[in-house]
Amino acid sequence: MEKYGETLFVLDPAEKTRLELLADVFDPLCQETLAGLGIASDARCLEIGAGSGSVASWLCERAGEGEVVATDLDPALLERIEHPRLRSLRHDVTSDPLPEASFDMAHARLVLSHLPQRDDVMRRILGWLRPGGFVLIESFCWFPVDSSPHPLYRKVMQAWSDLICGALGTDSWWSRTQPASFTGYGYRDVGARTVTQNLRGGTPLADFWRLTVDMSYDRLIAGGHLTADELEGFYALLKDPGFWDLAPALVQAWGRK
Numbered sequence: 001m002e003k004y005g006e007t008l009f010v011l012d013p014a015e016k017t018r019l020e021l022l023a024d025v026f027d028p029l030c031q032e033t034l035a036g037l038g039i040a041s042d043a044r045c046l047e048i049g050a051g052s053g054s055v056a057s058w059l060c061e062r063a064g065e066g067e068v069v070a071t072d073l074d075p076a077l078l079e080r081i082e083h084p085r086l087r088s089l090r091h092d093v094t095s096d097p098l099p100e101a102s103f104d105m106a107h108a109r110l111v112l113s114h115l116p117q118r119d120d121v122m123r124r125i126l127g128w129l130r131p132g133g134f135v136l137i138e139s140f141c142w143f144p145v146d147s148s149p150h151p152l153y154r155k156v157m158q159a160w161s162d163l164i165c166g167a168l169g170t171d172s173w174w175s176r177t178q179p180a181s182f183t184g185y186g187y188r189d190v191g192a193r194t195v196t197q198n199l200r201g202g203t204p205l206a207d208f209w210r211l212t213v214d215m216s217y218d219r220l221i222a223g224g225h226l227t228a229d230e231l232e233g234f235y236a237l238l239k240d241p242g243f244w245d246l247a248p249a250l251v252q253a254w255g256r257k
């Protein structure tokens, strides 16, 4: 098993573009749910695997008298953000320490599903939260791709999911049952919502999925998962405004310490 960012999702200019697109498409949903969970103006916030830092920047505005700690295996994009409330950290959530009982909230989007140690990480986050603090975890679910009426879309998305599952240990289905496991980790007041988005060719959401699959173009072909023609056909679909389907669902699950 290799580690995230070693050969897949390396933080190069293409990955930077993909992370910025991800933020544009998914930040409004995230902000709505975080605001509903409640962020006090003096909250101490933990943004795990912060990527481009868009959520961390938003948290800095919400918690105007608090502090935001934004972590990532590679914090290069976070270090560009200048904000007096933001502290960026090179930090591996699976192994590096943080002070116990020191955060009012923690958030991780599209991080834990990639980590085989996700159960242990959920317990580590519980330790870092103050009593009453909450965690929000956001993860994709491969529903409804698996029932798509477009065979090529279904095939390419499944091949990509299989590739990253084999390489990194990513679980594209964990999100479906993850709220049930929150109670076992020790969280209370567990809740969840799942959002399915229409996927139309040529939109920012379609561009995000096209760039995501394209990151693994060489591996998909070299491993015999897909042919170049299949990948070109998939890219053409996702650029075509006449193509309509559903994107992988986004599951948001939360709980309190």
Ligand SMILES: C[S@@+](CC[C@H](N)C(=O)[O-])C[C@H]1O[C@@H](n2cnc3c(N)ncnc32)[C@H](O)[C@@H]1O
Pocket (backbone or CB within 6 Å): 004, 005, 019, 022, 023, 048, 049, 050, 051, 052, 053, 071, 072, 073, 074, 091, 092, 093, 094, 108, 109, 110, 111, 114, 115
């Ligand atoms: C798909 S990106 C999502 C970025 C950001 N959370 C967002 O949604 O905009 C996954 C992020 O998790 C980070 N990451 C992966 N494994 C990690 C680990 N073990 N510890 C900390 N960050 C990690 C990656 O470096 C990357 O920035």
